[in-house]
Amino acid sequence: MVSSFFLVSSCADTFRFLPTQTDTHTKNTKLCTAFLLAFLLVLPLSTSVAAQGKKSKKSKGSKGSMNSAGMMSMKGKKGKQTLTATGFVKYSGYQGFLEVSGTVGPMTTIGTTQSFGYQLAGVDNACQSGAGSAPNSCGIHIHVGTSCTSKAGAHYFTGSVTTDPWTSITYNTNTIDGTSTGTESVDTGGSSADVSGRTIIIHNWLGGRIACAILEQR
Numbered sequence: 001m002v003s004s005f006f007l008v009s010s011c012a013d014t015f016r017f018l019p020t021q022t023d024t025h026t027k028n029t030k031l032c033t034a035f036l037l038a039f040l041l042v043l044p045l046s047t048s049v050a051a052q053g054k055k056s057k058k059s060k061g062s063k064g065s066m067n068s069a070g071m072m073s074m075k076g077k078k079g080k081q082t083l084t085a086t087g088f089v090k091y092s093g094y095q096g097f098l099e100v101s102g103t104v105g106p107m108t109t110i111g112t113t114q115s116f117g118y119q120l121a122g123v124d125n126a127c128q129s130g131a132g133s134a135p136n137s138c139g140i141h142i143h144v145g146t147s148c149t150s151k152a153g154a155h156y157f158t159g160s161v162t163t164d165p166w167t168s169i170t171y172n173t174n175t176i177d178g179t180s181t182g183t184e185s186v187d188t189g190g191s192s193a194d195v196s197g198r199t200i201i202i203h204n205w206l207g208g209r210i211a212c213a214i215l216e217q218r
């Protein structure tokens with residue numbers, strides 16, 4: 001490129017002598033005119049080729065990222081639906097004083113196993129060392145029901161899971177402030193779509209149902 005510009009500038013010099021043309025000058029001028037024309041033709045061509053090269057590289061890159069982004073959003077919708085239950089209300093018909101608040105989730109599903117953390121407040125202080133001997137004592141479960149204004153029905157499990165996987169899923173209360181945090185993994189036999197919209201039920205130490213919230217994608 002540098003040598004081309006050098007040639008162009010030396011050609012320009014030959015044009016300076018145009019008024020006093022000699023044979024050599026005429027020859028040089030013709031050669032230079034041809035060269036300049038060729039140079040002027042080649043320069044825009046080469047720059048446009050280079051620009052096209054850049055363009056195609058760019059479009060390839062953006063196509064790739066669009067594809068991977070598309071796949072990620074598909075994954076988000078299909079395989080890894082994340083559910084959360086929050087805004088707990090007293091279980092329908094529960095007359096006790098316990099008012100549970102907090103969150104169960106994010107809940108993710110791999111295969112038919114739901115994994116989730118929970119951060120709760122206002123749970124039963126009697127659950128400080130975990131569950132007692134009563135059925136569902138200090139339990140934290142998905143139930144089949146889909147509303148917190150009516151009864152939630154039985155524990156949720158389906159398909160290849162034929163015995164209740166929820167009987168051992170319990171919380172421990174921190175007696176200082178009545179909170180409870182933890183993580184659980186439960187094979188319910190169902191997909192994330194199967195558990196979406198169902199109820200999360202919190203039980204007290206006696207096994208009674210005290211609080212309810214709906215599992216939703218938020």
Ligand SMILES: [Cu+2]
Pocket residue numbers: 136139140141142143155201203
């Ligand atoms: Cu339950």
